[in-house]
Every structure is written in structure tokens, then in C-alpha cells.
Amino acid sequence: MTTTPPLPAAPAATAQDGLAGTAIETQSLTKRFGARAAIDNVDLRVPLGVAFGFLGPNGAGKTTMIRMLLGLTHSSSGSMRLLGLPVPEQRARALERVGAIVEEPRFHAHLSGRENLRIIAAARGPQVRQRIDPALARVGLAERADDKVKKYSLGMRQRLGVARCLLADPKVLILDEPTNGLDPGGIQEFRLMIRAMVEQEGRTVFLSSHLLDEVEKICDYAAIVDRGTVVAQGAISELAGGGAREELAIGVDDPELALRTLAASELVSEVQRAEDGVRAVLADGHAATPRVNALLVGAGVGVTRLEPVRHSLEQRFLEITSRLDDGSPPPQPAAERHTPDETGVPA
């Protein structure tokens, strides 16, 4: 992707223009198809100026949620606000500053990239046409803008989809599985572009994905959705459990002795056998690591390795969804009890 001057950043929202506050907010939002709830009582709060991942397995209800937000389908109950404006009541005004790609980006294949953007620009208003060239340049398609879309690769279509979003000079971009079908290079380019939009241009990106790694690398905050229900939301680090659970992987020559020693100690709140030793959850955080080492050595255990365990979003996601599969309630770390706003995100 070529480096080009960014589009002018969207001006800051004010309370007067009705756009201040959160980017997206839902309350008890529900969508039913017959007896089945595709989205069930979802409360979601996406602050302005962040990349927010909407993470869930295929069929979890991510696309349905996005389609409701954009007015492509009606909700069964509950309420939604986009940029502080209630939708569908003030949908037209809210969508003036929202760009979206729903599922894969689709275009009139017999038209060029520029002509496809002209069609959207015509619907958005007379002032939008002047944004076509900057938007094409922003996504690195200026050179191919007059080629027919049927000659574009999937990656180029994704970029043209983003250019289409940029015509709105959006405060919020809603992207549904945006890296589907992209090669690793394309995913990397896409990731950098999204981060630049958030960090340099102050836009909010709401990104749905079933790819945990992608959300972890792109997003600041995320909500995990499964079977139509948001089971956790918060900062990525808190969702992954890193802040709430500090764990050590300890390599030892006598796992049984290490297990008994640590279980009897107040330094450790939880300990279990692992393949190459033991795993211990530290009661007072990683500051206690040297004391754990001394304790084990003092008890006659040979310590070969002491390594903090990095909790990934993937682990957390699998924990949550596997417990749901068992019918158990999801675990409740700090992140789940707070909306991103309450966990320190400037709204």
C-alpha cells in the first residue's frame, strides 16, 4: 500500500451536534428469527477514538449485530445509539458520519473503482465527490482507480471498500470480517491502515472478526460474543486475563515435591502439575517470583525455569466458550464487570 497523505481528520464531536459521547451503544438489543435469538439482550458500549473488536465464532451473531446498527435489518427489541443518536429514529443523520463494510465488500463489477465511488458519493451528497480522489489515494488505489472492479484482486476490493467508507469522512468505521481472504501481506497492510485511522486520524473502528489474533493485534478493546450474547467486554489486556491473573510456569526436577511445597505456601493461590513442571498463580503478583524460587530451592527442589505466563486473548476466548459449551457460567474477571468506559477509556 502506498504512503499517501491522510484524509482530513473528522472534527471533534460536540454535545451540540449530538455526536458527543460513545460511538456505539446498545441496550438490551435483541434480534429474533422465529424462536431463535440471533442477538440476545446485548448491552454494548464502544467509546470514541478506539479500535474495538467484536469477537466471536462464526454464527455468533456478529453480522446480525452490525446489520441492525446500520439499519439493514430491524431489531426485535432494545435500543441502539450511533454517535449518540438513536437509531433507527435518527438513522440518516447518524450514518452521515459512519462508513461500513458488511460481509465482503461488493461493487458493480462492470464499473471502475472510481465510478463505484461516484455512485456512493451521489447518494451521500454533493460535497462528497471531492473526497473520491483522496480516498482512493489513501488506500493506495489511485493508479488503478479507472480499471474495472472485475479486474481487482480481493485485497484491492477490500481497500476499495475502505475508500468507500472514507467518503463519509467517518467518525466511525464498522468493518465486518475485514481481513477475510487477504494474504498475510494484505492483512499486515490492513492492520497498519486501521491503526493509523485510529491513532492519527482519531476515528473509531468497530471491527468484527472470528480471528482472535487479528483482534488482539489491531484492537484496544473488545467484546466477546457467543450465541448472540456478549459474554465479556473490556480492554484487550484485561480480557486476556493478564491483569487479573499472574501465573508462573516453573520447570523443576521434582514436580510432586514442588506441588506440595507451593500448595502449602501463601505466596501461591493456585498450583497444578504441568507437562514440564508446575504452574502457579501468584497471590501477590510477579513481585513474588524470587521468593517462590527461594522457597522451592530451600525445599530441595531443583528449579530449571521460571517464566511468567502470557495470557492470550485466544486462551481467554477458549476458556469462556468451552465453559459455555459445558453449560457452566462464564468466569468473571474485572473486565467483564465494567464497560470500557468504566475501565479507564476516555469516552
Next chain:
Amino acid sequence: MNATIAAQMTGADLLKLRKKRGTVAWALVLAILPVIIFFAVKAGQHSANPAAHGPAGGISGLQDGLRLLALLMGPLAGILIGAEAGAGDSAAGVFRDLVVTGRSRLALFATRVPAALALCWTIVIAAYALVVAGVFVFADGSPTPSAALIFEGLGFTLLSTGVICAIAVGFAALTTSRAASITALIGWQLVVSPVLSNISSLGSVRKGLLEQGLLHFSPMSLRDHGSTLVLSTGLALAVTVVWLAAFIALGAWRTRTMDS
């Protein structure tokens, strides 16, 4: 939606249509080729045996040309263009992207109609110009139509093709399928409607057929020989408006309410 945005959106819809080369090419073939073939064959027959075959042109040439263009082939071109305009966005999967702009769905539907008419009428006017040229070139001494009759014929051709084109926009928006719409409307236009018109046991019920309503506005008699159906101007107008309004309303309703 103000006039500037409406004009821009209509222009965008026209861009989509005129760049659809297959549709435009087929519409041109359907509207123009039969006219060329008609005059070529009639002129050939006349030159080969003037006693048995009258001249291809003249007033009778205009009458035949109107029947061919306004009632038969022009509407088919209108159906192709109208169906493309009505279902093109859904078929390409871009309707949802238009909805996401926040523009009202009714506005998105409404601007398709003038765009379709603009392309349809451009093609039909070109075909009508050929008819008029043939009428004079192949008159061979027979009476030629007045300028007033030529303009009335043009008006009738535009009315007939325009109404059917607009109905096709509505019907295609209703079905969201271009292929199904084209098949159904051509089947109606070429088979069902003529058959119903000729079932005399249906009596005055046949006056409700769109074809009968439109025929009333022809400046020359284009009814089949032996047809006894006569509509008043008011009834003909009502029949035409009801057909048009019904399909436009159905297309608008579907566009407004469907999940996209």
C-alpha cells in the same frame, strides 16, 4: 432529498445502466434491428412485385413501424433496461452499501425510474428516427405522414415504452431478480396479454389489460382486425395509471421493507 442530490443520484443510476454494455447492446438490437429488417424486407417485396406489395414507407409504413416499435419490440427493450435498473443493485450486492449512506430507501428506488426512462427513451428515439427515415425513403410516391402525426407517433411510442419500462423497474425491485423479471414480463407482453386480448368470452374484462389502455392513445389504429374493444379516454387513462402506480408502489414497498 433536494433537487441537486436527486439529479446526482439519477445520474449515478444512469451511469450504472449505460455502462452495462450487454443490456444496452441487447436493447439496441431489440429496438433497432427489427425496424431495419422490416423496411428491408418490405422494400424488397415491393420492388420485386409492386402490384402485390405496397411501398414499405408512407403512412402505412408508419402504422406498421409504430406497431412494431411501440407495441412489440420497444417494450422489450424497456423491460430489459427497467429490470436492470430495478434489480441491478441487489444483484450486484451493493444495495446495502447504498442503504448505509443513510439515504432513504424510497429515494434510492425513486431515482432508478428516471434513469431507466432516460436510457430507454434514448434508444427508442433512435429507433423511431429510423422508422421515420424509412417512412420517407421507401414511400415510393405514396402519401407521407404530416409532422403532427410523426410527433404524435413519437409521443405514443414514448408513452408505451416508458410505461412498460417503469413497470419493469417496479417489478424487478419487487422480485429483486433481473432474470425472473425479464422472463415474466416478456412472457406477459408477448404471450399472455395478446392471448387474453383475443379471448372474446372475457368480454369487457379485457379493457383492464394495459395493452388495451395504451392502444387508446395511439394516433393511428393499431388494434387487431376485428377487435371490438373500445375504451373511453378516461378509462384508458385509468387503466394505464393503475398498472403503472401498482407496480411502482410494489417496488417501492419492497425496497423500503426488505432486509438488505
